[in-house]
Amino acid sequence: MALPARMTIKQAGIPTAIVGVVAAGGLYVAYSSFQPSKKAFGGGLTGSLKLQNAEDVNHNTKRLRFSFPRPEDETGLTYVSSVLTASWPKGSITPVFRPYTPVSNLDAPGFVDLLVKKYPEGKASTHLHSLQPGDSLFFAFPIKAYTWEPNRYEHITLIAGGAGITPLYQLIQGILKNPTDRTKMTLVFGVNTENDILLRDEFESYQKQFPDRFKVVYTVSSNSIEKTSTEFRNGRVTKELLKELLPSTSGNDTKVFLCGPPAMEDALTGKGRGESGILGELGYRKDQVFKF
Numbered sequence: 001m002a003l004p005a006r007m008t009i010k011q012a013g014i015p016t017a018i019v020g021v022v023a024a025g026g027l028y029v030a031y032s033s034f035q036p037s038k039k040a041f042g043g044g045l046t047g048s049l050k051l052q053n054a055e056d057v058n059h060n061t062k063r064l065r066f067s068f069p070r071p072e073d074e075t076g077l078t079y080v081s082s083v084l085t086a087s088w089p090k091g092s093i094t095p096v097f098r099p100y101t102p103v104s105n106l107d108a109p110g111f112v113d114l115l116v117k118k119y120p121e122g123k124a125s126t127h128l129h130s131l132q133p134g135d136s137l138f139f140a141f142p143i144k145a146y147t148w149e150p151n152r153y154e155h156i157t158l159i160a161g162g163a164g165i166t167p168l169y170q171l172i173q174g175i176l177k178n179p180t181d182r183t184k185m186t187l188v189f190g191v192n193t194e195n196d197i198l199l200r201d202e203f204e205s206y207q208k209q210f211p212d213r214f215k216v217v218y219t220v221s222s223n224s225i226e227k228t229s230t231e232f233r234n235g236r237v238t239k240e241l242l243k244e245l246l247p248s249t250s251g252n253d254t255k256v257f258l259c260g261p262p263a264m265e266d267a268l269t270g271k272g273r274g275e276s277g278i279l280g281e282l283g284y285r286k287d288q289v290f291k292f
Contacts, residue, residue, distance in 0.1 A: 038070070038072060038073050038074060038076075039073070039074055039075065039076025040068045040069075040073045040074065040075055040076060040112065040139075041075055041076045041077055041081075041083060041139070041141065041142040042076040044141070045140055045141060046083075046139040046140065046141060047138070047139065048136040048137065048138050048139070049066040049067060049068065049069075049112070049136065049137060049139055050066065050067050050133075050134060050135070050136050051064060051065070051066055051067075051131050051132065051133050051134065051135050051136070051137065052065040052066060052067045052111060052133060053065050053133055054131065054132075054133065057115065057198060058195050058196065058198070059195060060117055060118045061115060061116065061117045061118070061163070061198060062115075062116055062118070062128075062129055063103070063113055063114070063115050063116075064113065064114045064115075064116055064128060064131065065104075065111050065112070065113050066111060066112050066113075066114070066137060066139075067110065067111050068109075068110055068111060068112070070110075071109060071110040072109050072110070073109060073110065074106075074107060074108070074109050075102065075106045075107075075108075075112055076142075077102065077106045077142055078106070078144070078147070079106070079146075079148045079170060079171055079173075079174035080101070080144075080145045080146045080148060080167050080170050080171050080174070080292070081101070081102075081106075081142045081143060081144050081145060081170075082099040082100055082101040082102075082142070082143045082145060082167070083099065083100060083101075083102060083112070083114075083139050083140075083141075083142050083143070084097060084098075084099050084139070084140040084141055084142070084143055085097070085098050085099070085100060085124070085128075085137055085138065085139055085140070086138040086139075086140055087123075087124050087127045087128065087137060087138065088127075089123045089124070089126065089127040090127070092123065095138070096123045096124045096127070097124075097140075098124040098125075099143050100114045100115075100116065100166070101114075101145075101166040101167045101169075101170055101292075102114060102170065103115045103166055103169055103170065103199070105173065105177075106170075106173075106174070114128075115163070115166055115198060115199075116128045116129065117162070117163040145167060145292055146167075146171075146257075146290060146292070148171060148174060148175070150175070150178055150180060150181035150183070151180075151181055151182055151183060152183075153183060153252075153253055153254055153255050154183070154184065154253040154254065155183070155184040155185070155186070155247050155253065155254050156183060156184075156185055156186075156254065156255050156256070156257060157185075157186050157187075157188065157242075157245070157246050157247070157254070157255075157256045157257070158171070158172065158185060158186070158187045158188070158256075158257045158258075159187075159188045159190075159237060159242075159256060159257070159258045159259075159260070159268065160187070160188070160189045160190065160258075160259055160260055161190045161191075161237070161259070161260025161261050161264040161265075162190070162191060162192070162196065162260060162261060163198070164259035164260040164261070164264075164292070165189060165198050165199060165259070166259075167257075167259050167292040168187065168257060168259055168292075169199055169202070171257065172185060172187065172203075172206065172214070176206060176209075176210060176213070176214065182213070183213070184212075184213045184214075185213065185214050185215070186215045186216075186217070186245055186246075187203065187214070187215070187216040187217070188217050188219065188237055188241070188242070188245060189203075189216060189217070189218050189219070190218075190219045190220075190221065190236055190237045190260065190264065191218065191219075191220055191221070192220070192221050192222055193220060193222045194218075194220055194232075197218055203216045204216070216231065217231060217232075217233060217241075217245060218231060218232050218233070219232075219233040219234070219235060219236065219237055219241060220232065220233070220234060220235075221234075221235060221236050236264075237264065237267075237268070238278075239278045239281060239282065242278060242279070242282060243282060246282060246284075249282070249283040249284050249285070249288065252288075254288065255288050255289070255290065256279060256284060256288060256289045256290070257290050257292070258289060258290065258291045258292070259291065259292040265291060268289075269289060269291065
């Protein structure tokens with residue numbers, strides 16, 4: 001998933017010198033083939049990676065698997081990180097930069113998976129959806145979004161909207177694959193239709209495997225859900241829904257992680273710097289909420 005469209009290159013921490021190098025001719029296209037490290041995103045520019053396969057997840061989302069130069073190479077990423085990509089859509093003079101959060105196991109050797117939603121006017125997403133196995137995509141470097149500390153909180157709430165699920169999924173993966181991390185989680189996933197629920201099989205598997213630690217609630221804004229249940233709700237992510245699901249804000253043993261469309265994030269946290277929005281009204285302080 002790309003980070004919110006309102007994020008600029010400067011905000012993402014992308015040095016202008018690197019933009020110039022990539023745009024000037026891709027001098028580091030094969031750089032990753034010569035890195036002595038077995039970490040594909042271990043430092044410096046990664047270079048071009050070839051698309052191994054593409055899988056249609058739903059009507060507008062693909063899972064793209066890119067191969068590392070050597071099958072033993074690992075990502076080298078830590079939770080929670082994204083990777084900056086540069087693509088040259090047809091007719092574009094300059095490259096288009098987009099950060100995407102990998103959804104594959106960060107420790108798995110040989111490849112990295114991106115979950116890419118195609119937007120009608122999205123230059124990068126349209127280009128990535130057009131790639132065929134054997135085509136290449138330029139990966140610049142990793143971007144660290146948040147440093148997770150195991151057992152820092154007794155419970156966390158993860159609120160996602162649409163394709164904003166990817167950084168939250170990466171965090172869920174990291175917590176549940178760590179046998180020493182006992183953090184409990186509630187995921188609230190807002191989508192337009194039931195067909196827009198990404199990674200549904202993975203979440204339902206986690207819920208069965210960790211019933212005392214992981215709970216997922218889907219809320220569907222269309223009327224495609226005939227009746228509400230403990231797992232499916234009708235409507236958007238509302239104050240009433242979160243009041244029901246969120247734990248008490250007393251103490252420092254809980255936190256909310258949020259990623260979704262700008263309108264959703266503004267409704268939940270407010271547009272200003274103060275403690276406003278739905279979460280503020282429910283008693284959550286600014287330091288108890290993290291937005292990817």
